[in-house]
Amino acid sequence: MAKIAQEEIDRILDATDIVEIVSDRVPLKKVGRNFKACCPFHNEKTPSFIVSPEKQIFHCFGCGAGGNAIGFLMKQDNMDFPEAVEFLARKAGIDISRFTREQGDSDSLFKKLYELNKLAATFFQNTLRSDTGKKALEYLKKRGVDNEILSMFRIGYAQDSWDALIKHCRAKKVEQGLLGKAGLTVPSAKDAGEYDRFRGRIVFPIFNEKGEVSAFGARVMDDSLPKYLNSPETIVYNKSNVLYGLNFAKKAIREMGYVIIVEGYMDVILPVQYGVLNIVATSGTALTPKQIRTLKKYADTAVVLFDPDQAGETVSLRGLDILIEEGMKVRLATLPEGDDPDSFVKKNGKDGFLKIIDQAKDLLTYKLDLLVKRKGSRDIEGIIKEMLPTISKVENLVIQSEYLTQLAERLGIHEASLRAEMKKVKPDYAYQSERDDDQQRSETKFKLSELHLLGLAISSRKLFDRIEEAVGIENFDDENIKNAMMLVKEIFSKGAEEIVPGKLISRSGQDEAVKEAILQASTKTHITKDQEKVLDDCIAYIRKENRGKTLKELAAKLRVAQEKNDQTEMKKLIVNINKIHKEKVA
Template sequence: MGRIPQEIIDQVLDRTDIVEVISGYVNIKKAGRNFKGCCPFHDEKTPSFVVSPDKQIYHCFGCSAGGNAVGFVMRYENMEFPEALRMLAEKAGVEVPEQRADDGMGGSISAKLYEVNGLAAEYYHKLMKSRHGAAAREYLKARGMTGGTADTFMIGYSPDSWESLRKYCETKGFSPAVLRKAGLTVPSDKGRGDYDRFRKRIIFPIFNERGKIVAFGGRVMDDSLPKYINSPETPVYNKSGVLYGLNFARKSMRDKGCAVIVEGYMDVIMTHQYGVKNIVATSGTALTSRQAAMLKRYTKTAVMLFDSDQAGETASLRGLDILIEHGMEVRVAALPSGEDPDSYIKKKGREAFESVLEQAKGLFEYKLDLLIGRLGKRDVGGIVDEMLPTISKVGNAVVQSDYLKKLAERLGVHEASLRYELGKVKPDYSYRSGNESGPPSGKRASYKTGELHLLGLALTDGKRASRIREETPPGSFSEGPVKDVILRVFDLYGKGVTAREIPGRLLDEYGSDEQRRGAVVQALARAEIGGDPDKAMDDCLCYLKKERRDEKLRSLTLRLKKAQESNNGDEMRELLVKINKIHKEKVT
């Protein structure tokens, strides 16, 4: 794939103000030289998310997310680098040349796929409205969909033909290879070229978070099978990273402070038509960690709306633990028997639908009621087995404690025994989205803090960097990302790169190397909160020396012990002299 020239990237970054970019997404307030707010990438109530206008970077003390403006947009909007850069370029008024590629597809693959998907969606939508789409219109009308709704969601019709879409797209200049890559066509096993994947179906374009079409779902209009076919995964479509309707729902989700999760396309579309807009669908798959993280950026509360037949399934509730793990408050609502959101809102209207949502119970209560109803109160073991994994995922200790207490009360058992059982439940790390650093183990962590702080001081000031360099002989820093980064920092200063440029340069260089990026960002954060930098530097250098000395002492003492065991008098004397010498240094 072609790369965007460095000078263009620099131009975009030069003309972009990170404070302006981030304040479009996060509520940040001026605090000294920086801006502060609550981190959009992890759950917090006290702000630890800092934006530095001087360095044009952001960082979070809580989860150590950090980077420049492009990095922020990539992470927040779930975009690839070129896409994020283009978005900023547009705002900054910088023209980014179209990427040229050697893959024969003439440009960035993602861009091509978005383009051909958009073209296909328009084609299907137009056909639905044309004389060829009479049956499709009948079908949609029978389901209660208005023309306006069909336009909003770009509902389409794929004709009963093996090649009409392929031919249409080819006349618009798209190669068979691009069509196939987009999943719009399927290669024929009889060697007769590719044929259209969707035939004689109602077409639901699937939008990503930002409203670009990434895939399609096709539904039959009668009872034939398969009822639905969907696009395969492509470079722009990953099922686990898309929530149907999110592009239409995000504003309303933010405004209402709540996301409603349903199952099907039609549930989203029809509730939207009736004015309930904070609604998304998982499209039949279990909720993934990525989807939970996406929702979490808009709201902290999710209401799961089940059809009546799913509502009795504890298995379908288990998937909701993932939302809890992301720190969301989860509530569960169930529709009356035989109804789904689409049918219910059509029959009863918006108010009745909204009152179902308002009556949603907390996941904890819902699950407990369900289990007691099913198993009976006497099956304490069965109930506890289902409840404890959910409780164990609650991050907030107070809430967790409260749940344990309630559970104990309802079941008539001792809270202490539940607590003991809870201790045995292993957290399921496979749920986690990564990014967690290891547990801070006292000494090691504080020792590294000193190194990190020195790195931060070196990063922010060239003069300090050269003093640190002078006073830390090889071996002063422990092996690892911090050492790697500080050596690179010395190197860059040596080449005349300035303190203002270095952080951004490093973040670019390290790309997806989270450990080194993390070191840069955390180090900057440390340096900024560290008070008087010169005093901090003295302390840290001193600390580093002391650490090295203690380490040397430890190893000498160990050797002394061995020499004693083997009665090696000469070596013992020699070691004692060394040890004493170090002790004397220590006093002065």
């Protein structure tokens, strides 16, 4: 999409109230000047998610998420930047069509691809119901899929032809080159032509959260390989974002409070047919953090149900740690040997299926059982080595402690020695608390002072001017804070008297670190009545630290000059050093 001018984004943000946008999606409670809620982006019981109408930003003190209205929509509704801007523009009644049209057509390409995918899905569906699709339909019927579900999931058949879809689209006057962009055709190696990607396969449209067809998955009906063939990534399909079936399942997931995660298309389709509605599939990929964050919008508990074969176990083990890191409560369910979710639900119905879900083991117990099975119970060291990193990712320390007790018990070892091992697993925490403690403290204080100054600079032009004079923006040590200060300077130089942080954030472009600095400056630094004093203190501290740094550098140079007996250089350095010492007194 072509770039929308910053002035236009400012105009849209001026017409937007972040409180309204957020409260449409998260119930907010007014507390003082702000609004509070339990954070939609991490799992919590006490609210640490704040929306500031004054600053037009949201911020979570728990997980650190934050940004302006655009950022909120991107995170909460999985929009990309242009989509979020367009959404807000529409809501505010601002016409930005001239931008979206000018813009290399990439915005309309979205629409065109969704439309083409819809057209292709219908074509495949019709093929399934035609003579050509007879065998495929029989196959699906034999696997137990009924008509209603076939229509709901828009399952179709791609006939065994090099150009059936190409011809159909030509007849429908689909723009040239679009099929390739949608990943529906493959360029021919021999000539400039292209041919249908999906041939002789049952086709499953893959829907986005809104229910639009963004890609296709296709499987063979015999033993030929590859068993599954998927659309490549396109501008409307990013496979690490998509969860198959989520468009249908989201309501049920919210109602039931948990989501069942399975592997394949059929693993979703049949349980749904039997009435298990809160179910989605990763469609072959390992679970990604992005998928988990998407699911967390609907529930905080997941039951992972994978095939009991080795492949399934590997996939689930890889996904486990990510689930924990993302703060999802995870349980694992295993089906009897030889069953997969689709065959199991056919034999045992909804109740049988839910029984398996009820018996799901807690994640760490599952992992431990699996390790014992694989390594044998004598390889205690090997088991500990794989268990501790997982346990260390559990944020809740009480739960973490319980796990350690359990693990010690199961392995028949002393809890104390396990806890000692545990300490070794966390080099990152140890690093922060023990190493270079003093230096780190002063670095943190220095950065905090710079952040305070940025916060003050944003709040008023007068304060910005004083900071610029006393410290000089080019002297800011932290690159990101410095860049944020440059943005502030730019806005004030155009005559603004004050700056809304939410708008400033939209100027940081794609630079997350600069955005983060602005956010921290406007939230973590509590600037109260005594702005002047905070300002003076911070300036004094930064100047003192900078002087100290310069003195150290000069002293080092002086030592070198003395070694070389370079008299001129020595004199020059001593003059400089004295000058700085005098400044200190002043």
